Amino acid sequence: MRTREERKSVVTYKVNSNPALCFACIKNRVGIVKYLITECDADIEQRGFYLEPTQTTGIEAPPPRFHSRIFVDYWFLLGGEVVETYDLLGAFHVDDDISKCLIVWTKILEIRSRSDLWVTNLNCITNNPEVFQNVKKVLTVDEVQKLTDPNDIHMQALLKYYRIYGENHVNTSSEIMYRGEVYLENGCYQACINLWKYAYRLRFKEEDPLDRNSINSACKVIYALCEMQRACANSSTTDKLDINDLIATIELLVNQIECEKRFLRVFPINLADLEQYQYLMELTLHCIHLYQCLKSNTYQCDKFINRLCHLVDLDPRGTFNQTLMHLAINVNISKIESDENNRFSSADAVRILLLCGANSSSKD
CATH class of the missing domain: 1.25.40 (Serine Threonine Protein Phosphatase 5, Tetratricopeptide repeat)
Incomplete structure (x- = not known):
């Protein structure tokens, strides 16, 4: 088994200024992705080295190709942290490309539907602040596909920040402040x-x-x-x-x-x-x-x-x-x-x- 230092050097190795994992994902090299994830996962301290690359890849690579070939196959290896990263990725696109946002959220719910654990976890989320206009959390692919009002989609994004980061995280309050700014401008x-x-x-x-x-x-x-x-x-x-x-x-x-x-x-x-x-x-x-x-x-x-x-x-x-x-x-x-x-x-x-x-x- 590789030492911690060796695993770190493998995971952080860069190709064309991109982390190796990010480069492999963009090029759709499934075998290399699996290898890098496995090496990274051997040491929990190194998880951060693939969280950012996978999020970056989701922004740069076409979602249907990337998700279907790599992410769907290895989401169990990646764990819940990366699944939640893609929830956040959809929220990231809520202002510049709503269709891409919905594609990402749809794919995540398809993945979650394969695991009773994830469905259970989602259904346990009952604390929905009134300030988010009492919008109902989407729990199924059908519910995502019925989202048509941009305001409802924006509130869904805030709910995801709230659920994943927690209400006291600086990212949650920053996103709330940003959404308020948009409302004020309009x-x-x-x-x-x-x-x-x-x-x-x-x-x-x-x-x-x-x-x-x-x-x-x-x-x-x-x-x-x-x-x-x-x-x-x-x-x-x-x-x-x-x-x-x-x-x-x-x-x-x-x-x-x-x-x-x-x-x-x-x-x-x-x-x-x-x-x-x-x-x-x-x-x-x-x-x-x-x-x-x-x-x-x-x-x-x-x-x-x-x-x-x-x-x-x-x-x-x-x-x-x-x-x-x-x-x-x-x-x-x-x-x-x-x-x-x-x-x-x-x-x-x-x-x-x-x-x-x-x-x-x-x-x-």
């Missing part, structure tokens, strides 16, 4: 907000409140809410800003600010961390402005104001020890990054902050 504001709120909730971790991805998600949610409100005011959308979205967002923001305050008490403070902290404070002021634009019942008003009162009690401070009130009177506070379209009067934020008990004469 004026589907509520669908975008639903996805971005979910991604923000996934990315925020109390043990790492300064994570840049979670802060970026918070900014994206506020931006989408502001864009929806502006479009609504211009009568360019039928979507209406929902106070419940705003309440959910302010709750996440206040929770993150509170966690960051505890974090900054324990760990050495640097300017970059303080800037991120202040940025979240500024985003809460956008929430206040949006709140002013809404008509809501007493219970909803109380819920929003209660979270804001808690934020005022926390007394967060910015890069130069600014309070929320200091930030509210800044002429540039109503900008999200460099966007000029979402400006609002600072008087809106100041009035609500005073209502929540903010100190108008604070100098510390």
Whole structure:
């Protein structure tokens, strides 16, 4: 039997800049593929060397030829990891070539139908987040062939990322953020907000409140809410800003600010961390402005104001020890990054902050 080093050298050997396995797959050299997979599989640590080549091959080679000659014959050798790689491969093509996406998913389900184990595993997946528009998971070839609505196919792709990577994996949240961006560009504001709120909730971790991805998600949610409100005011959308979205967002923001305050008490403070902290404070002021634009019942008003009162009690401070009130009177506070379209009067934020008990004469 070959040593670990010898197996690694075989698997990583390159032909024309491609891993040997990738080259053999493209050339449809079944015997060489089988040999390389067998050598690789002898050491579980080397599995990664064929996961990427097989995915690359699936992109470059015509799916019917590659899948029928090699993948179908040796999927048991490759194991579930590679089967799932092809689920992801279909999702990868969902925007540039839906027909190729469906071909890949169809082939995978044909393979799974040969094993009771895989069918059982698929049927055990019952956790389907509502944010994916309650789309039904496709479990059979017939169900894939009935997919005609592009939106349903996009949601199927998100479900596959969710099922394979898990909800807390960076790839899952990144794909959710991307799909939200597509919705926003097409004026589907509520669908975008639903996805971005979910991604923000996934990315925020109390043990790492300064994570840049979670802060970026918070900014994206506020931006989408502001864009929806502006479009609504211009009568360019039928979507209406929902106070419940705003309440959910302010709750996440206040929770993150509170966690960051505890974090900054324990760990050495640097300017970059303080800037991120202040940025979240500024985003809460956008929430206040949006709140002013809404008509809501007493219970909803109380819920929003209660979270804001808690934020005022926390007394967060910015890069130069600014309070929320200091930030509210800044002429540039109503900008999200460099966007000029979402400006609002600072008087809106100041009035609500005073209502929540903010100190108008604070100098510390």
